[in-house]
Amino acid sequence: xxxxxxxxxxxxxxxxxxxxxxxxxxxxxxxxxxxxxxxxxxxxxxxxxxxxxxxxxxxxxxxxxxxxxxxxxxxxxxxxxxxxxxxxxxxxxxxxxxxxxxxxxxxxxxxxxxxxxxxxxxxxxxxxxxxxxxxxxxxxxxxxxxxxxxxxxxxxxxxxxxxxxxxxxxxxxxxxxxxxxxxxxxxxxxxxxxxxxxxxxxxxxxx
Numbered sequence: 324x325x326x327x328x329x330x331x332x333x334x335x336x337x338x339x340x341x342x343x344x345x346x347x348x349x350x351x352x353x354x355x356x357x358x359x360x361x362x363x364x365x366x367x368x369x370x371x372x373x374x375x376x377x378x379x380x381x382x383x384x385x386x387x388x389x390x391x392x393x394x395x396x397x398x399x400x401x402x403x404x405x406x407x408x409x410x411x412x413x414x415x416x417x418x419x420x421x422x423x424x425x426x427x428x429x430x431x432x433x434x435x436x437x438x439x440x441x442x443x444x445x446x447x448x449x450x451x452x453x454x455x456x457x458x459x460x461x462x463x464x465x466x467x468x469x470x471x472x473x474x475x476x477x478x479x480x481x482x483x484x485x486x487x488x489x490x491x492x493x494x495x496x497x498x499x500x501x502x503x504x505x506x507x508x509x510x511x512x513x514x515x516x517x518x519x520x521x522x523x524x525x526x527x528x529x530x
Contacts, residue, residue: 342446343439346427353379353414363414364444371415378420385424385514391432392518398525399432404468406433410440411450411463411478417502418480419462421509425517426464455479466524475524481516484508 344352353375356362362371391399408430412419423440430436443450443461453463453476460479468474480488484505491501 342441344441346423346438346440349412349414349423349440350382356414363442374415374417378414378417381417381420382424385421386428389425389428389514391425391429392522395429395518395522395525396432398522399429399436402433402435402525404435406436406469406474407467408436408438409449409463409465409467410438411443411446411453411461411465412440413443413461416461417506418484421506421514422462422464422480422517425514426521429521453478464521466528474528477520477524480505481512481520483512483516 353363357372357375357379360372361367362375364371408426410423410426412423427438430438441449443459447459450459450461450463453465454460455463455478463476463478465476466474487505487508488498488501490496491498491504
């Protein structure tokens, strides 16, 4: 039996196929816009331009240095059925800069997984299938099977990182300072939390 959500996902997937970007195309788009003092998304803001500059450096660093855990590498090698991993992102998003390169590298370990990146603001229908607490939080990573059924969804940041933001909101801490702490946490954690959470999701499909 096909649920309404599955039918909607099929329709959305078909409508947005033309908007999908590969990771190199995504990086190229960010670079080209930045050269024009522009950013991805609907809002053109000076702080978004500065965030984009930092994110380009962060993505370069993870492109060079991220290595998935041996456990994840083994799990990826066992994927049999074709999957599409949807990544919803924007170039100015600090969390996306930390997560997207790692997920792309992980997906590359399996010939049966293809990655499609979508800009959030250009694909509101797709984004609204993956809201977090009713919000269009990014990044979102979702694994879709060949029938466009959602196998698992992750986002928008590891639980340990989210705890930093939640604590700041609860205590009235300056959010700019909290986001700086979050980025420092990403650097120190070296994707360990992300790998642990993705391991649980991928492992769940094997049971």
